[in-house]
Amino acid sequence: MSNAKSVVKGKAGAPAKPIYVPRGKFTVEQAYQYNVTEKANKVCKLTVRKYVESSAAGYRIVKKNGVAKKIRVEKILTLLDEVAKKETAGRPNFLYVKVAGAPAPKVAKTPKAVVPAVTATVPVITTVVPDVTPPVVASPANTDPVSY
Numbered sequence: 001m002s003n004a005k006s007v008v009k010g011k012a013g014a015p016a017k018p019i020y021v022p023r024g025k026f027t028v029e030q031a032y033q034y035n036v037t038e039k040a041n042k043v044c045k046l047t048v049r050k051y052v053e054s055s056a057a058g059y060r061i062v063k064k065n066g067v068a069k070k071i072r073v074e075k076i077l078t079l080l081d082e083v084a085k086k087e088t089a090g091r092p093n094f095l096y097v098k099v100a101g102a103p104a105p106k107v108a109k110t111p112k113a114v115v116p117a118v119t120a121t122v123p124v125i126t127t128v129v130p131d132v133t134p135p136v137v138a139s140p141a142n143t144d145p146v147s148y
Helices: 028-038 045-057
Strands: 059-064 067-072 077-084 093-098
Touching (some): 028 045, 028 093, 045 059, 045 077
Antiparallel strands (some): 059 067, 077 093
């Protein structure tokens, strides 16, 4: 007999695979071919299409239990006004390009030790000079019988 509280359910599905985008102008089909042939990254065409379109829009829509949610993603691609030349009828091949200054895809890195920067500090010596001179008190005439 097993205790129901000790059963741990894993997450469904395979872990997410990284998607790579080619340099310069590209279409979704070219991005898919780049992942499959050059990077030997086994992903499906729909995964690449969703990644490219959501990276250009800055968000993606995820449905969970019938409720659609808008999830914000990093906008690293730009949809160009140009369309790739296509001689057949159907949906045009939109061209995408990486945004200038866009960060590279995040890769898990090992944390580095933080070393504090050593700066040469020179101690500053300040002297305080009083602005007021002590008052001079005039002594009364010598009334003491003893003279010095």
